[in-house]
Amino acid sequence: MNTLARFAADPAELIRLYRAMVLTRTFDAKAIALQRTGRLGTYASSLGQEAVSVGLASAMHADDVLVPSFREHGAQLWRGATPLELLLYWGGDERGNSFAAAAQDFPDSVPVGSHAPHAAGVALAFKLRGEPRAAVCVLGDGATSKGDVAEALNIAGVWQLPVVFVINNNRWAISVPVERQTAAHTLAQKSVAAGIAGEQIDGNDVIAVRDIVARALTKARAGGGPSWIEALTYRLGDHTTADDASRYRDDAKVSPHWADEPVARLRGHLVEIGAWHREDEERLLAELGAEIDAAVSEYLATPPQAPSTMFDFTYAALPKDLAMQRAAALGESA
Ligand SMILES: Cc1ncc(C[n+]2csc(CCOP(=O)(O)OP(=O)(O)O)c2C)c(N)n1
Numbered sequence: 256m257n258t259l260a261r262f263a264a265d266p267a268e269l270i271r272l273y274r275a276m277v278l279t280r281t282f283d284a285k286a287i288a289l290q291r292t293g294r295l296g297t298y299a300s301s302l303g304q305e306a307v308s309v310g311l312a313s314a315m316h317a318d319d320v321l322v323p324s325f326r327e328h329g330a331q332l333w334r335g336a337t338p339l340e341l342l343l344y345w346g347g348d349e350r351g352n353s354f355a356a357a358a359q360d361f362p363d364s365v366p367v368g369s370h371a372p373h374a375a376g377v378a379l380a381f382k383l384r385g386e387p388r389a390a391v392c393v394l395g396d397g398a399t400s401k402g403d404v405a406e407a408l409n410i411a412g413v414w415q416l417p418v419v420f421v422i423n424n425n426r427w428a429i430s431v432p433v434e435r436q437t438a439a440h441t442l443a444q445k446s447v448a449a450g451i452a453g454e455q456i457d458g459n460d461v462i463a464v465r466d467i468v469a470r471a472l473t474k475a476r477a478g479g480g481p482s483w484i485e486a487l488t489y490r491l492g493d494h495t496t497a498d499d500a501s502r503y504r505d506d507a508k509v510s511p512h513w514a515d516e517p518v519a520r521l522r523g524h525l526v527e528i529g530a531w532h533r534e535d536e537e538r539l540l541a542e543l544g545a546e547i548d549a550a551v552s553e554y555l556a557t558p559p560q561a562p563s564t565m566f567d568f569t570y571a572a573l574p575k576d577l578a579m580q581r582a583a584a585l586g587e588s589a
């Protein structure tokens with residue numbers, strides 16, 4: 256039986272986790288409002304899944320590398336990505352992917368699961384160089400059906416790579432519920448065939464996520480090989496702002512999951528141990544609201560990149576068709 260992790264007995268540390276989850280939720284609400292008013296591109300909300308993101312990031316060392324999909328804003332913010340950088344990215348400006356902090360972290364992988372082999376590659380580099388670092392790859396439940404994920408898992412097992420896969424099982428892959436995604440009883444068991452232990456945890460419990468991911472990372476950095484962790488949570492919002500989930504699931508199905516959502520859950524615990532009061536909550540919401548508003552103002556005041564940047568960073572010498580497109584975009588003759 257696991258004993259309670261030491262950080263869980265420290266109210267200040269729990270408040271740090273709580274603050275990070277509320278920051279994520281505040282960012283999320285603002286990003287959706289910006290998209291709805293035509294000032295941000297399509298955005299993937301992490302509503303209800305903040306404990307997975309914040310839990311795993313708080314378990315990482317600064318020099319570990321995060322290889323995320325597109326819903327881990329909480330992890331990116333914890334690791335020092337700024338709200339401005341995230342807004343730039345979701346607003347279509349690639350400069351947002353050039354994180355000033357955690358500069359080796361990967362950008363969001365919008366292609367589902369294609370980042371899993373990249374994470375294995377990062378881990379292989381650490382292993383070959385003898386560096387005590389690990390990669391953390393975050394995937395959705397749907398991604399676990401992908402061939403590239405199976406390949407990454409296999410090679411991570413064979414080569415005993417320092418990589419921790421965290422499955423953010425929010426029970427949906429757009430409109431496909433997890434029970435139609437796989438006949439496997441759990442997603443955790445998918446690692447067994449690769450010779451990797453799989454573990455299923457409560458992804459709405461930030462303490463559990465941090466504790467289990469921290470153990471997996473310690474093992475990975477010490478040469479103990481990969482881990483595969485299924486974190487059970489629930490997608491309370493639409494898949495993205497381009498989705499209308501009411502077309503395929505009713506409120507009656509979703510609403511019971513609000514009772515387990517991670518922010519209220521940790522707040523309840525903090526209140527219960529006397530570490531959090533109404534004034535603390537009010538102060539925090541005001542502070543984080545101002546922080547996000549300041550980032551939004553800076554984002555809206557950032558001039559877009561020149562159209563030439565769409566063409567300038569992939570090829571040393573542009574192929575002819577792209578050279579023509581570049582010239583047309585810039586109003587020049589090729
Ligand atoms: C390779 C690929 N196929 C299809 C899509 C379209 N798509 C975007 S998200 C998504 C579902 C992903 O579900 P899941 O892995 O559970 O992650 P979640 O969105 O729930 O976080 C799909 C099919 C894509 N982005 N990439």
Ligand SMILES: [Mg+2]
Binds near residue numbers: 395397426427428429
């Ligand atoms: Mg999912």
